[in-house]
Structures are given as C-alpha cells and as structure tokens.
Amino acid sequence: MSSSASDMTGPGDGEATPARLRNRPTRLLALVALHSDRLVTEGLAGLEARRWHYAALASLQEFGPASQTELSRRTRIHRSDLVAVINELAERGFVERAPDPADRRRNVITMTPQGRGHLHRLDDLLATIEDDVLAPLAPAERLQFTELLTRLLDHHGRSCFRDA
Amino acid sequence: MSSSASDMTGPGDGEATPARLRNRPTRLLALVALHSDRLVTEGLAGLEARRWHYAALASLQEFGPASQTELSRRTRIHRSDLVAVINELAERGFVERAPDPADRRRNVITMTPQGRGHLHRLDDLLATIEDDVLAPLAPAERLQFTELLTRLLDHHGRSCFRDA
DNA sequence: AACGAACGTTTGTCGCACGAACGAATCTAT
DNA sequence: ATAGATTCGTTCGTGCGACAAACGTTCGTT
Numbered sequence: 001m002s003s004s005a006s007d008m009t010g011p012g013d014g015e016a017t018p019a020r021l022r023n024r025p026t027r028l029l030a031l032v033a034l035h036s037d038r039l040v041t042e043g044l045a046g047l048e049a050r051r052w053h054y055a056a057l058a059s060l061q062e063f064g065p066a067s068q069t070e071l072s073r074r075t076r077i078h079r080s081d082l083v084a085v086i087n088e089l090a091e092r093g094f095v096e097r098a099p100d101p102a103d104r105r106r107n108v109i110t111m112t113p114q115g116r117g118h119l120h121r122l123d124d125l126l127a128t129i130e131d132d133v134l135a136p137l138a139p140a141e142r143l144q145f146t147e148l149l150t151r152l153l154d155h156h157g158r159s160c161f162r163d164a
Numbered sequence: 165m166s167s168s169a170s171d172m173t174g175p176g177d178g179e180a181t182p183a184r185l186r187n188r189p190t191r192l193l194a195l196v197a198l199h200s201d202r203l204v205t206e207g208l209a210g211l212e213a214r215r216w217h218y219a220a221l222a223s224l225q226e227f228g229p230a231s232q233t234e235l236s237r238r239t240r241i242h243r244s245d246l247v248a249v250i251n252e253l254a255e256r257g258f259v260e261r262a263p264d265p266a267d268r269r270r271n272v273i274t275m276t277p278q279g280r281g282h283l284h285r286l287d288d289l290l291a292t293i294e295d296d297v298l299a300p301l302a303p304a305e306r307l308q309f310t311e312l313l314t315r316l317l318d319h320h321g322r323s324c325f326r327d328a
Numbered sequence: 329a330a331c332g333a334a335c336g337t338t339t340g341t342c343g344c345a346c347g348a349a350c351g352a353a354t355c356t357a358t
Numbered sequence: 359a360t361a362g363a364t365t366c367g368t369t370c371g372t373g374c375g376a377c378a379a380a381c382g383t384t385c386g387t388t
Contacts, residue, residue, distance in 0.1 A: 144312070
C-alpha cells in the first residue's frame with residue numbers, strides 16, 4: 001500500500017533506503033534533546049539542582065505563589081513528583097510551604113529571596129549551556145529554531161494543558 | 165556578575181522576567197521531544213515494537229549485518245540494552261543472531277525477510293506519526309526544522325561517536 | 329603459556345513521566 | 359445539616375531510556 005521500494009532481496013542495498021535514521025525528524029529530535037538534556041542535567045547537578053527545580057522556581061518567579069496543583073499544571077510536573085521537588089527546595093530554604101488559610105487542603109508555595117538568588121544562578125548556568133547546545137547555529141537560526149519549537153509546543157501543548 | 169535584573173523584591177513582578185520557561189530552548193526542546201517520543205512510543209506499541217527495534221532494524225537495512233557492538237555504535241543503543249532488543253527481535257524472527265565464525269567472541273546480527281517486512285510497516289507508521297508531530301509546520305518549515313536538527317546533531321554527535 | 333583487550337551478558341542505578349490509592353478538607357445536593 | 363462526590367497533598371509502585379560495573383569467554387600479543 002505504500003510507495004517506497006523494499007522488496008529487493010539484496011541484503012546490502014543502499015539505494016532505496018536513503019538514510020532513514022538520519023532523516024526521521026522524530027529521531028533527530030530525540031537525539032538532539034537527549035544531548036541537550038544530558039548537558040543540562042550535568043550542569044544542574046554541579047549546583048545540586050535538577051531540571052524540575054528550575055521549572056518550579058521559574059514558574060514561581062513568573063506567576064507568583066501557587067498551590068502545588070497549580071504549580072503542577074504550570075510546570076507539567078506530575079503532582080506526585082512535585083512533592084519531592086518542593087521538599088528539596090524547602091529543605092534548602094528556596095521556597096516555603098505553608099497551609100493555605102483560605103483552603104486548608106492546599107499548600108501555598110512561596111519563593112524566598114534565597115530562592116530568587118538560586119534561580120538567578122541557575123539562569124546564568126542555563127544560558128551558558130544553551131549557548132553550547134546551539135553553538136553550531138547562527139543567531140538568526142537560533143531564533144528560527146526556538147520559534148519552530150514554540151509553534152510545535154503550542155500546537156500540541158494546548159490540546160493537553162493550557163500554557164507552559 | 166550577570167546582566168538580567170532580578171534584585172527587585174516584588175514577589176509578583178512580571179516585567180524583568182519575560183517568560184523564561186517558554187523561551188529556554190533547552191526546555192522547549194525537552195518538551196517537544198517528550199511529546200514526539202510519547203506519540204512514537206504509543207504508535208510503536210500498537211505494533212508491539214519499541215523505538216530501539218526500529219533503530220536496530222533500520223541500521224541493519226542501511227549498513228547490513230553487524231556485530232552487536234557495531235550496532236550499538238550505529239544506533240547509540242548501549243551494549244547492555246542491545247542484548248534485550250536483539251532477543252526480542254530474534255524471538256519474532258526479524259533478525260538472526262549467529263556466532264561469527266571469524267571471531268567467536270562476536271555475534272553476527274542479520275535481518276531476515278520478515279524483519280524487512282516489519283521494518284517496512286514501522287516505516288509507514290512512523291511517517292504518519294511524524295506528519296502528526298510536524299502538523300503545525302509548513303513543508304518548507306519542516307525541511308528547515310530537520311536541517312537545523314541535523315546540524316545540531318552533527319555538531320554534538322561527531323564529538324562523541326561517528327555518524328548516526 | 330600468560331597477559332591484556334574486546335565482546336556479549338547480567339545486574340543494578342538514576343532521572344523522568346505516570347497511574348493508583350488514601351486521608352484530610354471542601355464543596356454540593358438534598 | 360448531613361451524605362456523597364470532588365479536590366488536594368502524599369505515598370507507593372510501574373515503566374522506559376541511558377548508563378556503569380562486573381564477569382566469563384574468546385582473541386591478540388608477546
């Protein structure tokens with residue numbers, strides 16, 4: 001039912017299959033993201049942080065204090081996993097977890113000044129790492145790249161959650 | 165030390181921090197790749213396959229029979245994990261694992277005709293999924309996107325392994 | 329014959345994403 | 359006002375992908 005020729009019995013044919021692996025966008029995406037993630041994870045580990053820590057802190061900085069469920073929506077961190085993240089951040093004094101007086105089911109997560117400092121450090125680090133990841137791209141291409149990524153994320157993201 | 169303003173004590177400032185989360189390319193990349201991977205994984209699960217199966221089969225198709233270590237280099241699948249992949253593929257008759265007569269430490273992995281058929285099916289499926297992933301992009305933009313990804317992969321890939 | 333290296337394999341670890349279930353608190357319908 | 363459903367935080371367990379360590383076997387080298 002499909003187009004590509006594949007019924008040639010020759011085991012070593014190299015004409016009809018022009019480098020699938022290198023041309024599958026999904027695979028390219030996965031591999032590049034893997035490298036990026038690895039660099040980010042390693043870099044953050046140097047500051048004893050993880051990617052989720054950054055997401056949580058950045059979201060708090062942008063949108064202010066929030067309950068854990070709301071933070072979960074914003075950062076796309078699963079509620080279950082957010083617990084440990086808040087634990088770790090609170091342990092180091094970067095956020096404060098207090099019961100919401102208006103609704104005692106919720107906790108209100110607030111970023112502390114030290115948290116802001118930490119976020120600032122993480123931001124600087126990530127900027128460096130990004131520069132490394134995008135090294136082979138000219139400035140205009142980097143904009144193009146992030147623009148395309150944003151479009152993809154918006155398209156698929158909006159169908160599941162709102163914003164990011 | 166750095167440039168971005170962040171020493172304002174206002175908790176809900178929204179000016180000096182323009183949407184970090186949405187603009188961090190590394191994060192965009194991770195999120196988009198996550199969606200893509202999820203779609204691919206789900207799709208492949210429908211054919212009882214995983215991403216590694218495709219990588220292994222595609223590599224065999226492109227470059228012919230190989231030892232497991234060589235396959236590992238080509239597909240970037242870790243030697244440890246490749247064992248199970250070959251087991252699963254061999255169990256279903258898609259590849260054959262035979263000891264290399266020239267070097268009895270190695271196994272020679274060969275794709276069978278049924279393996280070719282299976283790869284062909286996976287190829288068709290992946291094409292559909294890719295079309296879904298890249299849906300919001302015009303054809304020219306898709307080319308741009310994969311071109312940028314390829315450049316990134318080449319730059320970072322060549323420093324670790326050769327080819328892909 | 330002996331040593332080091334390569335290969336395949338097993339086992340375990342880590343990070344990330346996710347689902348199930350539970351107690352406590354809240355909301356709603358009656 | 360009380361019963362039932364819902365929300366929230368939390369704990370526990372699952373699965374996948376990537377990876378490191380270690381072991382027996384086999385091969386080169388000397």
